[in-house]
Amino acid sequence: MAGWICNGIPKDNKPHPEQHTSGEHEPYENFGSDCVICGLSKEAIVGGSKVPIKIIAAATAGVVVVAILLWILYKIFNSDSPSQDLVNDNLVTPNPFPTSATTSTSNSSVSISPPPKITTYRTFIDVSDIPQMNVRYGGSTSFAPLRTPQNLPQMELLIEQAHPDFNLIYTEPPPGIKPGSGAGIQMLLDSQLSVAQSSRPLKEKEYESAKTRGFALEQHAVAIDGIALYVNPEISIPGLTAAQVKDIYTGKITNWNQVGGPNLPITPFSRDPEDGGTPEFFREKVLSGESLASFVQPYVRDTTESLRKVASTPGGIGYATASEVCNQSTIRPFPLARRQGQPFVEPCVGEIVNQAAFADDSYPITRRLFVIIKRDGTLDEQAGVAYTNLLLSDEGQEIVDQVGLVRIR
Numbered sequence: 001m002a003g004w005i006c007n008g009i010p011k012d013n014k015p016h017p018e019q020h021t022s023g024e025h026e027p028y029e030n031f032g033s034d035c036v037i038c039g040l041s042k043e044a045i046v047g048g049s050k051v052p053i054k055i056i057a058a059a060t061a062g063v064v065v066v067a068i069l070l071w072i073l074y075k076i077f078n079s080d081s082p083s084q085d086l087v088n089d090n091l092v093t094p095n096p097f098p099t100s101a102t103t104s105t106s107n108s109s110v111s112i113s114p115p116p117k118i119t120t121y122r123t124f125i126d127v128s129d130i131p132q133m134n135v136r137y138g139g140s141t142s143f144a145p146l147r148t149p150q151n152l153p154q155m156e157l158l159i160e161q162a163h164p165d166f167n168l169i170y171t172e173p174p175p176g177i178k179p180g181s182g183a184g185i186q187m188l189l190d191s192q193l194s195v196a197q198s199s200r201p202l203k204e205k206e207y208e209s210a211k212t213r214g215f216a217l218e219q220h221a222v223a224i225d226g227i228a229l230y231v232n233p234e235i236s237i238p239g240l241t242a243a244q245v246k247d248i249y250t251g252k253i254t255n256w257n258q259v260g261g262p263n264l265p266i267t268p269f270s271r272d273p274e275d276g277g278t279p280e281f282f283r284e285k286v287l288s289g290e291s292l293a294s295f296v297q298p299y300v301r302d303t304t305e306s307l308r309k310v311a312s313t314p315g316g317i318g319y320a321t322a323s324e325v326c327n328q329s330t331i332r333p334f335p336l337a338r339r340q341g342q343p344f345v346e347p348c349v350g351e352i353v354n355q356a357a358f359a360d361d362s363y364p365i366t367r368r369l370f371v372i373i374k375r376d377g378t379l380d381e382q383a384g385v386a387y388t389n390l391l392l393s394d395e396g397q398e399i400v401d402q403v404g405l406v407r408i409r
Helices: 042-046 053-077 141-147 155-162 181-189 204-212 242-249 277-286 303-312 355-359 379-392 394-402
Strands: 004-006 028-030 085-087 090-092 133-139 166-170 195-198 216-231 316-321 366-375
Touching: 004 042, 133 181, 133 379, 141 155, 141 277, 141 316, 155 166, 155 394, 166 379, 181 195, 181 204, 181 216, 181 277, 181 366, 195 379, 204 216, 216 277, 216 303, 216 355, 216 379, 216 394, 242 277, 277 316, 303 316, 366 379, 379 394
Parallel strands: 133 166, 133 195
Antiparallel strands: 004 028, 085 090, 195 366, 216 316, 216 366
């Protein structure tokens, strides 16, 4: 397919709704239907089919001549090695053929300077340095309360009211990949997202993967969350210790009568620890790194499936982000104690998350939620910092509090 050059200025000099980055930019050769830098369509730049053939032929001949001259100059002044850019003190060879959003966002080709900073603000509208662009984000399912809160406006809508050109687009993983922290971080590494959400800290291998690609990853805690355990409504127990939860999921306790319940086999449900931050955190912190018992499989895809399975399975038990559990009527959350002899602490107060217990760490299973940003000197970095600053603003933290998570500041 023949390429076409875009400099950000449409042929008719009129606004075009598909253009997410307005204004002139360096000429860039595109091979698809839209410019990867500004989003303008090929038709907006080169016009439709009504251009006279003679003009097209003359223009084509001119382009060929210019291309030959540029090729000669390139051979004179450059070596045979591919062109490279300096990003974060690393030489990076740019990809001349960026493709659709399944493999690359269109915001990773535009450089920014100086690097934006994490700063606290009062309101969304106070947050500065907001880029005008489509921002693809995704990852941890523990952030779901911020995307689809009960009886509250979505955070995305409130942000877009304050910054109409900062268009947040929640993006699912490619087909066949389950949603979760790991999937979101990998999509960020692969330039399929501008910013990722994670319910676990970054791993060393993820830092290294970013480094080999010529940029750095950075994590910023934006909320505190608790993991709630829940059972089939017909199971009546006063609570469990953290050690008893571990023994259930590693196969040492297999009947509810071993922990003060009815004579009924225990059926534990879990997501795959390799797919999500929550099950991975559960394995590492609650199970002390031990593997889940073999009978826990097959794994459920997400929290919704876990809730349904536990509700329909006598003896069922599951776990998830507390804010996704407390308002559910088909299952029963139950209290936990750190160890034998200590008081049980409820994850929920009625249908509301027990935020006080999560904040003072009296509840046994809490963790931090992170925004992962990509320090690559492009609009994706600017978008990641802007999104983090929005969540850490006073207004953002108030919404974090309202949806059942716990504010970090």
